[in-house]
Amino acid sequence: MPVEQGGGIVSEAEDGTVAALAGLREVDHARLPRLDGALMFLLIADIATALVALIHVYILVLEMFLWTRPAGRRAFGLTREFAGQTKVLAANQGLYNGFLAAGLVYGLVLGPAGYGVRMFFLACVLVAGIYGAATASRRILFVQALPAAVALALVLSAR
DSSP states (O other), X not given: OOEEETTEEEEEOTTSOEEEEETOOXXXXXXXXXXXXXXXXXXXXXXXXXXXXXHHHHHHHHHHTSTTSHXXXXXXXXXHHHHHHTHHHHHHHHHHHHHHHHHHHHHHHTGGGGHHHHHHHHHHXXXXXXXXXXXXXXXXXXXXXXXXXXXXXXXXXXX
């Protein structure tokens, strides 16, 4: 059993060697808070929802601020000319993605009371992702719809 000695922990292994860990103290693991299964599942669902929100903040930045710059054009496979012609439309689309992210964050901030808000906005993201995959790029299915579907399933299961 490790014992505190001189500001650190010194322990003796079965083979008689001594290990010293400076600055560490023995921890009574029985007194540490534990997450039960349901709480852990809820935490995973919240993390998945937060990741979907972060994806949409990233999309907002790409569409509203980087659309005509190399990073934005590369992300969406745009020519300089097309990006310039569609800049206003992209900014509007980016704003909508920002609203999706804001709704997801709001649902998270509400805690358990935000269940319905999270479900609504995750469903909106899922529908938008499926529609985008069908009409614009199949890649949207994996970037937007799949993460939303996973988060939606986790939130449903955690309830």
